[in-house]
Amino acid sequence: MSNLPDPHASLRRHVHNLCAQFPNTYWQQIDAENAYPEAFVQAMTDAGYLAALIPEAYGGGESTLTEASVILEEINHSGGNAAVCHAQMYIMGTLLRHGSPEQKAHYLPSIAAGKLRLQAFGVTEPDAGSDTTRIRTSAVRQGDHYLINGQKIWTSRVAHSDLMLLLARTTPLEQVEKRTHGLSIFLIDLRATVGNGVTIQPIPTMINHHTAQVFFDNVQVPIENRIGEEGQGFRYLLESLNAERILIAAECIGDGRWFIERAVNYANERIVFDRPIGQNQGIQFPLARAHVNLRAADLMRHQAATLFEQQQPCGAEANMAKLLAADAAWEAANVALQTFGGFGFAREYDIERKFRETRLYQVAPISTNLILSHIAQHELGLPRSY
């Protein structure tokens, strides 16, 4: 976005060209039908974009986090919605970092080739919400397998995944020293278990997000499907979050750019009171402010990504980037809707769709308040508030 030379200009252009195959009318139809954009996801898969973060040894692109974030940014900047496929990019990170060599060799090449979709992660539960350590889904060891019982909510894309990651309690909360102990991560093969103990119940939502409740009823999962050590799941989860936050921040930046570009074009063209509405400061200033905030958020996103790539601690920056970018995108969305006047509400202009879609980032994958409490406690040294 800046005037500095962009080392990712060609990547941006290539992603943009591919996305141009899927114009706004495509996304409008998918949204109206609550359908899964299979053709788009397949095209992204075939071009290897969703395997960007997988090492070359497993057939992936071995990209930097910044490159991966540029891919997602450009999807949203094109008017599409990266949420339909972003998780295929990063959920495998837990497997990559903590999986055994056998697990990695078994799954990663197929994930890289797009033959297996691992794009669902069941963490949230109805009665635990943001307080993840209170989840109740249990995995009880029985010989060579675990028996899983419980319920997840808001597990996105689960009906469009072959595999899912699951966070479950292997030691009850009452028996652990720290609340973050006793949680483990499992790789669930949905091809074998849906209908055999796993039940998926889609949740109709204000956006087309393919999210669902997932019920586990005595589901047998072989021990070799546990990722990493038993009881260390929460730590593994936290380790995966920085990358996710930065990638989501980039999506927000893409949304913000889309909103501002669309609104600026409209403000230049729309004549009311004998002049372009963009000539009025009442229209200009909100757009200018949204642009300023977006640019600032983008700087934090790049700083967070750079720290991540240098393997430096980046929790604060990743969270701040997510917060700033989600806020900037939401501000841009609101300004765009206002700029478009009544037309912003009409489906064919896409503003209302993207407006709904970008609102999610205030709540998921992490709610803004939880970021603020993290910053307050860990960055500022204020007392823990939750």
Add this chain to the structure above:
Amino acid sequence: MKIVVLIKQTPDTAELPKVAAEEVKSGTIKATMVINPWDEFAAEEAIQLAERFNGDAIALSVGAPGAVDALKHAVAMGVGSAALVDNASLRDGDIWATAALLAAAVKAQGAVDLVLTGKQSVDDNSGTVFVGVAGKLHWPLLTNVIKVREIADGVVTVERLVEGGQETVSAPLPAVISVAKEINEPRYPSFMGIRKANKASIPTLSAGDLGVVTPANKTQWTNIRKPEVRRTQVNIIGGATVQEKAAKLVDALLAEKVI
């Protein structure tokens, strides 16, 4: 087998109408520069032929330093390697001089069997550079090719589009082929391809490196201007019946001497 594909960098088609005559004159075009869309078909064909006949594909371009991006696009698609020929010695994009540099660059690749090109460039639209290249190399030229049927025993057999039909023709190798858009569906570069292209080292060669002197221009640009904007008028012909509307339409067309 060695296949060379000729690539030109051109303004993004969507931005072409915005390019000013002044920019063309000075050679500093402000539009986004991309691979000439017609050349994508040639690059795709080069990749497919290299796979089919176990050969190597090489992309060559005559252009300014920035044109390396168009070559990278071809490499990202799957063309094995690329080289840029510096256009500093060229004036006004002269077709014959461009062809002379390209022919020299082709020769510099060693024993080349085929040269592939797009049917024209979206900026100059001359569709003649490949004629010059074939002429300079003294190789046969097959234009408007929509299918490469076979390459065997030093002969290439192709199908080409001609007015009102298709014909199948053969030519001895080495040969120059310009392709039509019906020949294939150019692929989108993969992420792995894009990364490879970004890391690829693409040498820049000067006319001197190629051991040639850029020929003097055969053409001079004395003036460049945009065509006048055509004023069109829409006239909706009314009438009670289809017959009446048709009769009025015929009268109007006769009056305008269209028919």
